[in-house]
Amino acid sequence: MQISVINAGGESGSVEVPSGASCGDALKLGLSGKQLRAALAARVASAGGERLCDLSAPLPGDARSVAPVTADDPDGLALLRHSVSHIMAAAVQRLFPHARVTIGPSIDSGFYYDFDVERPFTVEDLPAIEEEMRRIAAEDVPFVRSEMKKADAVKLFESRGENYKAEIIGGIDADTVSLYRCGEFLDLCRGPHLPRTGLAKAFKLLSVAGAYWRGDEKNPMLSRIYGTAFGDEKALKAHLERLEEARRRDHRKLGRELDLFCFHEDVAPGMSFWLPRGMLLRTILEDFLRREHLKRGYEIVQGPQILRRELWEKSGHYDHYRANMYFTEIEGDVHGVKPMNCVGHMLIYNQHLHSYRELPMRLFELGVVHRHEKSGTLHGLLRVRQFTQDDAHILCAPEQLEEEIIGVMHLSADLMDLFGFSYRIFISTRPDDSIGSDEAWELATSALIKAVEKEGKPYQINEGDGAFYGPKIDIKVTDAIGREWQLSTIQVDFTLPERFNLEYVGQDGERHRPVMVHRAILGSLERFIGVLTEHYAGAFPTWLAPVQARILNVTDAQLDYAKKARERLAALGVRVEVDTRNEKLGFKVREAQLAKIPYILVVGDREVQDEGVNVRLRSGENAGFHTVEDAAAMIRADSEEPFKRGGMSYSFS
RNA sequence: GCCAGCUUAGCUCAGAUGGUAGAGCAACUGAUUCGUAAUCAGUAGGUCGUCAGUUCAAUUCUGACAGCUGGCUCCA
Numbered sequence: 001m002q003i004s005v006i007n008a009g010g011e012s013g014s015v016e017v018p019s020g021a022s023c024g025d026a027l028k029l030g031l032s033g034k035q036l037r038a039a040l041a042a043r044v045a046s047a048g049g050e051r052l053c054d055l056s057a058p059l060p061g062d063a064r065s066v067a068p069v070t071a072d073d074p075d076g077l078a079l080l081r082h083s084v085s086h087i088m089a090a091a092v093q094r095l096f097p098h099a100r101v102t103i104g105p106s107i108d109s110g111f112y113y114d115f116d117v118e119r120p121f122t123v124e125d126l127p128a129i130e131e132e133m134r135r136i137a138a139e140d141v142p143f144v145r146s147e148m149k150k151a152d153a154v155k156l157f158e159s160r161g162e163n164y165k166a167e168i169i170g171g172i173d174a175d176t177v178s179l180y181r182c183g184e185f186l187d188l189c190r191g192p193h194l195p196r197t198g199l200a201k202a203f204k205l206l207s208v209a210g211a212y213w214r215g216d217e218k219n220p221m222l223s224r225i226y227g228t229a230f231g232d233e234k235a236l237k238a239h240l241e242r243l244e245e246a247r248r249r250d251h252r253k254l255g256r257e258l259d260l261f262c263f264h265e266d267v268a269p270g271m272s273f274w275l276p277r278g279m280l281l282r283t284i285l286e287d288f289l290r291r292e293h294l295k296r297g298y299e300i301v302q303g304p305q306i307l308r309r310e311l312w313e314k315s316g317h318y319d320h321y322r323a324n325m326y327f328t329e330i331e332g333d334v335h336g337v338k339p340m341n342c343v344g345h346m347l348i349y350n351q352h353l354h355s356y357r358e359l360p361m362r363l364f365e366l367g368v369v370h371r372h373e374k375s376g377t378l379h380g381l382l383r384v385r386q387f388t389q390d391d392a393h394i395l396c397a398p399e400q401l402e403e404e405i406i407g408v409m410h411l412s413a414d415l416m417d418l419f420g421f422s423y424r425i426f427i428s429t430r431p432d433d434s435i436g437s438d439e440a441w442e443l444a445t446s447a448l449i450k451a452v453e454k455e456g457k458p459y460q461i462n463e464g465d466g467a468f469y470g471p472k473i474d475i476k477v478t479d480a481i482g483r484e485w486q487l488s489t490i491q492v493d494f495t496l497p498e499r500f501n502l503e504y505v506g507q508d509g510e511r512h513r514p515v516m517v518h519r520a521i522l523g524s525l526e527r528f529i530g531v532l533t534e535h536y537a538g539a540f541p542t543w544l545a546p547v548q549a550r551i552l553n554v555t556d557a558q559l560d561y562a563k564k565a566r567e568r569l570a571a572l573g574v575r576v577e578v579d580t581r582n583e584k585l586g587f588k589v590r591e592a593q594l595a596k597i598p599y600i601l602v603v604g605d606r607e608v609q610d611e612g613v614n615v616r617l618r619s620g621e622n623a624g625f626h627t628v629e630d631a632a633a634m635i636r637a638d639s640e641e642p643f644k645r646g647g648m649s650y651s652f653s
Numbered sequence: 654g655c656c657a658g659c660u661u662a663g664c665u666c667a668g669a670u671g672g673u674a675g676a677g678c679a680a681c682u683g684a685u686u687c688g689u690a691a692u693c694a695g696u697a698g699g700u701c702g703u704c705a706g707u708u709c710a711a712u713u714c715u716g717a718c719a720g721c722u723g724g725c726u727c728c729a
Contacts, residue, residue: 112724120657123723209724210656217726221656224724256664265720266702324727369729374654375720377727389729489729523729555686582686590690604688616689 003059005030006067008038017059024055024195026066038231039068040076040199041192052079054145054192071231081106083143083182083194084133084203084229085113090185091132092225101187102164102213102222109239110228114211116164120223126205129225133203136183140198144181145191153177153188164213202236203229206243245481251533252380258538258595260529260546261381270378270385272526277546280575282525284544284652286366289390289522292648296411298364298392303344305368309334314499315343320468324371341367342493342518345393346500354504359514360396360404366525367391381530388525394517395502398443401515405451405473405490408519412475412488414646415521419532421477424484425457428465428472435468436494444492444515445471469495479535487523487531492516539596539618543639543650549576549631550597551613552588554604561608565601565628572632576601589616599635 001019004012005027015029023042031039042053046062052075059066069076085104092099092115104113115121121129148156150169157166165188169177180189182197194200205227213219230236255261260278263271274282290300306328312318317325317339326337338344345363354361370386377383394404416423427448430441448471452459459473466472475488493516496502503511522528532540542548549569553562562578569576579588585602592600601613606625613631615623626634643650 122657207723208657211725212655215726217655221725223656226724263721269720371728374727376654376656376725378721383728387729391729487729520729525729527729552689554688557686584686584692585688587691588689593690600689602689606688614689620690622689 001061001063003063004065006065007031008035008068008070012065021059022055023053023057023059023066026059026063027055027068030066031068035068038070040071040194041069041079043067043069043075052192054143055195056142056145057192071235077231078106079192080194080200080231081111081229082189083197084200084227085111086143086180086182086185086187086189086193087133087136087197087200087203088129088205088225088227089113089115089187090136090182091129093185094132095128100162100164103168104187110206110226112211112224112226114213114222114224116213116220117223120210120221121208121225123208126208126225130203130205130227133200133205137197137200139183140196141183142196143191143193145193146179146181147176148179150175150177153179157188200229202231202233203227204236204240242481246483246534249481249534249537250380251382251530254533254538255381255530260533263380269375270373270383272381272384272386278529280546281540281544282529284546285525285529287652288650289366290364291651292411292415293362293364293392296362296407297360298362301345301348301363301365303338303341303348303365303367306335306337307343309336311343312336315346315496316499317343324373326370326372337370338367339369339371341365341369341389341391342393342496342516346496346502349393349395349502350500354514356397356504356506356512359504360394360400361514362392362394362404364390364392381526381533384524384526387527389520390522390525390528391518391520394519395497395504395514396517397504397506397512398515401444401447401492401517402451402454404517405448406455408490408517408521409451409455409457409473412490412521414648416475416477416488418642418646418648419535421479421535423475423477423488425452425459426462426465426474426476427452427459428462428467428474430471431464431466431468433468434466436470440494441471444494448473448490448492467491467493469493477531479531480537481534483534485527485531487528488521489519489523491518493518537596539598541639541642542598542635543642543652545596545598546575547577547595547597548574548635548639549599549601550592550595551576551578551601551603552585552592553578553580554585554602556582557605558603558608562603565603565613568628569601569632569635572629572636574632574635593618593620598638599631601631 001017002014003017003026004014006012013030017026017029023044027036027039027042042055043050044053044060044063045065046060052069071077071080082105089101089104096117098118100116102114150172153169154166157169169188177188178191180187180191180193205225207226209224210221211224213222228239230239259275261275262273309318321339325339328335348363366388368388373383373385396404429445470492472489472491474486476484476486478484497513497516502514504514506512551562551566553559559580566576566578589600598618600616602616603613607613612625612627615626615631617623640650
């Protein structure tokens with residue numbers, strides 16, 4: 001038969017393939033040595049669409065084209081990692097014959113495999129397992145696919161004591177299942193896999209962890225080993241360096257080093273203490289947020305921190321969220337500490353009867369909330385028990401919903417651009433367990449989709465991932481080293497307006513129920529500042545830097561001048577301090593650089609003489625002599641620069 | 654909450670098969686007055702996470718608890 005072979009460059013050549021040939025045979029006919037050696041599997045296109053096949057698989061009769069899949073291809077990389085997870089399972093079973101296997105998929109950053117073992121693995125076990133994996137790779141044994149009747153496969157795995165595998169197979173909705181043998185290790189698997197273990201060249205085991213069988217905390221805890229694999233050593237090394245870079249940027253470390261925030265876990269687990277510098281940064285951010293919200297038609301409000309239990313019963317939090325709430329008793333009445341701000345905003349809305357002319361009403365609050373998160377989930381500023389949401393509730397008429405969502409998306413986009421994040425949009429639709437009418441869900445979901453589409457933004461749908469009370473848009477940002485964080489969330493809620501009987505009087509004189517949009521852009525100030533710290537590696541842009549400039553006097557002779565220069569710069573709106581210590585200039589420069597201060601202003605006899613400062617930038621570049629006024633103008637211009645694109649403005653005093 | 658590992662000076666870490674502990678950096682003091690990433694010397698700093706148990710003796714062994722780290726579950 002005649003098919004086309006597509007090479008790595010996307011060019012295709014037609015070849016005649018004998019009947020009974022494998023996918024690998026077809027590639028051999030059309031590819032050169034180097035490309036052929038890089039092939040991990042084949043992508044076969046036929047009338048029914050494209051699919052990945054083992055190189056050893058027979059070429060389907062209806063195949064039109066075949067292309068090599070390499071580790072440069074996302075599918076190829078996933079396949080490689082999946083195969084390496086099989087190699088790991090094989091190595092584990094050689095070293096720990098009683099270990100029972102469960103599942104071992106590839107993930108974004110590598111792969112894992114979960115085992116049921118008497119004694120959970122520790123990091124000390126990893127080198128031996130990795131060594132055994134290298135041995136299996138060196139043996140260069142083939143991955144051999146076979147098929148079996150489902151019932152036979154269940155029996156086979158049960159007879160081997162592999163009850164987890166038997167359970168998985170029992171749950172598969174098919175008559176036959178495919179198995180892969182790699183040396184003496186046999187595993188249920190859909191495939192495809194590498195042709196031979198020798199193609200696994202660059203891999204590393206990274207960590208161990210506990211993980212519940214099928215992800216359910218009621219199930220037994222399994223022992224998971226995480227690892228990663230790449231097409232070559234260079235890519236693996238680059239990945240390990242990224243992990244190292246992430247450790248260097250860890251906000252918990254930087255927060256301490258830069259004197260931004262700290263924790264006293266023994267007395268306040270999951271609650272942050274804000275040191276003067278961190279609080280200044282946070283205040284600048286809050287100040288900016290308040291102004292920006294006012295400009296965009298929000299009204300700033302604030303509700304109380306604790307409210308009586310009756311209210312939480314009315315809102316539904318007492319039924320659905322009680323486990324995460326803190327309670328206290330006052331004069332015999334149970335009060336709940338707020339885990340969300342919405343209830344307060346409901347009461348604020350209901351303070352008056354509203355006309356349709358007042359809508360949309362946008363209530364904004366930097367709301368401090370407390371949530372009793374499980375102790376094991378706490379993580380620096382990224383997961384805390386007390387945090388401040390940049391929260392707002394928009395109450396609008398149903399026909400205003402789409403426009404309001406667009407407005408929130410604009411705000412989110414402007415802010416993410418300001419901080420230099422790129423982002424992806426996800427729309428989550430109705431979950432199985434939900435409340436509200438079909439019409440309401442339909443209206444809200446289509447409003448979300450229409451809004452995103454009107455903006456021309458690409459998005460993905462997360463089917464069934466919405467909140468029980470309404471669909472939502474989640475925005476995930478990508479930081480400077482490529483990690484994703486979920487910050488903004490935009491949720492439509494039908495429940496609370498109903499429960500709190502919110503109304504407005506329409507043009508027709510009748511009472512109507514407003515729709516509510518619940519949204520947070522940065523998510524929480526704590527998490528956001530944690531993410532920002534890592535994103536900027538502690539080198540905050542000038543507008544956010546708690547200290548924008550530090551004056552360094554060369555000797556004590558310039559001490560008075562340095563202090564005067566500080567006063568003049570401060571009067572011109574620069575956040576500036578002086579390092580008056582009797583240290584060598586080199587030492588003070590080093591410390592200022594390590595403190596990641598944007599501007600270092602050196603004053604020696606020359607600068608005293610010419611009445612200015614010598615400016616050194618955070619990059620290490622020497623920007624030369626400037627008068628104090630020029631230096632101030634330069635720093636202020638640098639502070640305002642990031643705002644130009646979004647039509648926003650900066651002012652803090 | 655669950656699994657594993659960990660907890661010694663402000664930070665990073667040594668250390669003793671049970672006889673109450675060190676280093677570097679930071680801090681403080683003094684000398685030095687120096688031009689763009691570390692001047693020198695000295696001083697001080699610890700109930701070895703907490704509470705029990707074993708022991709003549711526990712920071713070291715055992716147990717419980719708390720917290721942290723990596724995951725799981727969850728999540729702003």
